[in-house]
Amino acid sequence: xxxxxxxxxxxxxxxxxxxxxxxxxxxxxxxxxxxxxxxxxxxxxxxxxxxxxxxxxxxxxxxxxxxxxxxxxxxxxxxxxxxxxxxxxxxxxxxxxxxxxxxxxxxxxxxxxxxxxxxxxxxxxxxxxxxxxxxxxxxxxxxxxxxxxxxxxxxxxxxxxxxxxxxxxxxxxxxxxxxxxxxxxxxxxxxxxxxxxxxxxxxxxxxxxxxxxxxxxxxxxxxxxxxxxxxxxxxxxxxxxxxxxxxxxxxxxxxxxxxxxxxxxxxxxxxxx
Amino acid sequence: xxxxxxxxxxxxxxxxxxxxxxxxxxxxxxxxxxxxxxxxxxxxxxxxxxxxxxxxxxxxxxxxxxxxxxxxxxxxxxxxxxxxxxx
Numbered sequence: 189x190x191x192x193x194x195x196x197x198x199x200x201x202x203x204x205x206x207x208x209x210x211x212x213x214x215x216x217x218x219x220x221x222x223x224x225x226x227x228x229x230x231x232x233x234x235x236x237x238x239x240x241x242x243x244x245x246x247x248x249x250x251x252x253x254x255x256x257x258x259x260x261x262x263x264x265x266x267x268x269x270x271x272x273x274x275x276x277x278x279x280x281x282x283x284x285x286x287x288x289x290x291x292x293x294x295x296x297x298x299x300x301x302x303x304x305x306x307x308x309x310x311x312x313x314x315x316x317x318x319x320x321x322x323x324x325x326x327x328x329x330x331x332x333x334x335x336x337x338x339x340x341x342x343x344x345x346x347x348x349x350x351x352x353x354x355x356x357x358x359x360x361x362x363x364x365x366x367x368x369x370x371x372x373x374x375x376x377x378x379x380x381x382x383x384x385x386x387x388x389x390x391x392x393x394x395x396x397x398x399x400x401x402x403x404x405x406x407x408x409x410x411x412x413x414x415x416x417x418x419x420x421x422x423x424x425x426x427x428x429x430x431x432x433x434x435x436x437x438x439x440x441x442x443x444x445x446x447x448x449x450x451x452x453x454x455x456x457x458x459x460x461x
Numbered sequence: 462x463x464x465x466x467x468x469x470x471x472x473x474x475x476x477x478x479x480x481x482x483x484x485x486x487x488x489x490x491x492x493x494x495x496x497x498x499x500x501x502x503x504x505x506x507x508x509x510x511x512x513x514x515x516x517x518x519x520x521x522x523x524x525x526x527x528x529x530x531x532x533x534x535x536x537x538x539x540x541x542x543x544x545x546x547x548x
Contacts, residue, residue, distance in 0.1 A: 336483050343491045380478030387484050391491055 195325035199341030201312030209309035210415035217272035227277035228321035229311035240413025250278035253290030366397035378447040398431030
């Protein structure tokens, strides 16, 4: 089976790209798929610390591209999952280090190593790093929060996915974009303070792959370097598992999108900012 | 304060729905930006098609026709100027 390349992208920073990349890559590996996750945020490496392998980084993506290290030397085996490997970004400030032939060679190298999924964690923005992360993707997870600037940037990214990717250029079998809404708060949607997932989807006009609820567990997970998907009791982990099931083609109903029932007393005393 | 409490007791929304405002603003800005980025590719296509039509129907060559696209006062203007050759 040829590898599927998934880009996790958003345009805007801070919406949960790295959290999602770590969760999705881990979830795919937990399902038994051999998975690699690549940090494309050259200069601002962060996937390593979210995945808890920051002390084991020896070589990075740019080392491999420049021929200073072999792919097998740079890949770090994940401490939680047997089938998961992390390719960290470099801390060099030279953005030109990320060349298109170089990135293509890395992805082809991973294909030859029989990886089933290659997850590309995009940096924020629309510069080289973001363009290289999406360049060879088969599937895009467009991460957005139900908030105006994030949705607007997601729409800009959809334009780029539609014009700047290899699949878009080849035409015939275009890239598959999916929406992943994160930091969703059903109570605030109910109160009319937050756009609903249906409204955001209607604007962006791409299939909704999942809705990840706002959760304190995400910070706890990154504090300890354990991807949030490894906290089985948490709604956020269950929502990521559902998202992965849908990505693998299993229809799964949306959860965690309805407001919590509140007592009258609580309703009465609830005060907004 | 009292009014707010009363409204709540009566089950009315205490705040105006900012989510609706967000959706309306976004719908507008996204539609505008999609148009901006699409016209870059659309315009050369329209230009080529009009010139092709003029050539086929009137025998006008490139030197006798100009097709331009401009923005003025917030409106988009397609300007076509053709010198029709005498038969």
